[in-house]
Amino acid sequence: MADKLLLEDVRFYGQHGLTRAEQVVGAWFSVDVELAVDLASAVASDQVASTVDYGAVARRIVEIGTRNRVNLIERLAGLIVEALLREFPAREVRVRVRKLTPPLEGLVGTPAVELTRSRS
Numbered sequence: 001m002a003d004k005l006l007l008e009d010v011r012f013y014g015q016h017g018l019t020r021a022e023q024v025v026g027a028w029f030s031v032d033v034e035l036a037v038d039l040a041s042a043v044a045s046d047q048v049a050s051t052v053d054y055g056a057v058a059r060r061i062v063e064i065g066t067r068n069r070v071n072l073i074e075r076l077a078g079l080i081v082e083a084l085l086r087e088f089p090a091r092e093v094r095v096r097v098r099k100l101t102p103p104l105e106g107l108v109g110t111p112a113v114e115l116t117r118s119r120s
Contacts, residue, residue: 003038005034005037005057011029013029027099037051037052077096077115
């Protein structure tokens, strides 16, 4: 089965990072998630109870991203992927976290990490 629920560009502001500027000033973050779920029931029923509520997924991502400060976006991605896999009925979860506005002098580009985890 190749069904997937995708949620792209969930944004929040957080104080994640190693530098004092990152911890005090903060930055905008963007998260994309991909959940491997069976969507056949939702296709047939047209009922939200038959699928994963992407609003609940988005709220959980923002909650994790704004609740605690971490040093690394790798850790932030890990917290998100672990929570989504634990709390939603997905066989596999892929999470991409991007730091959109890092307060780092001379940085060109957008730092990002992507993690994929599956149920054991």
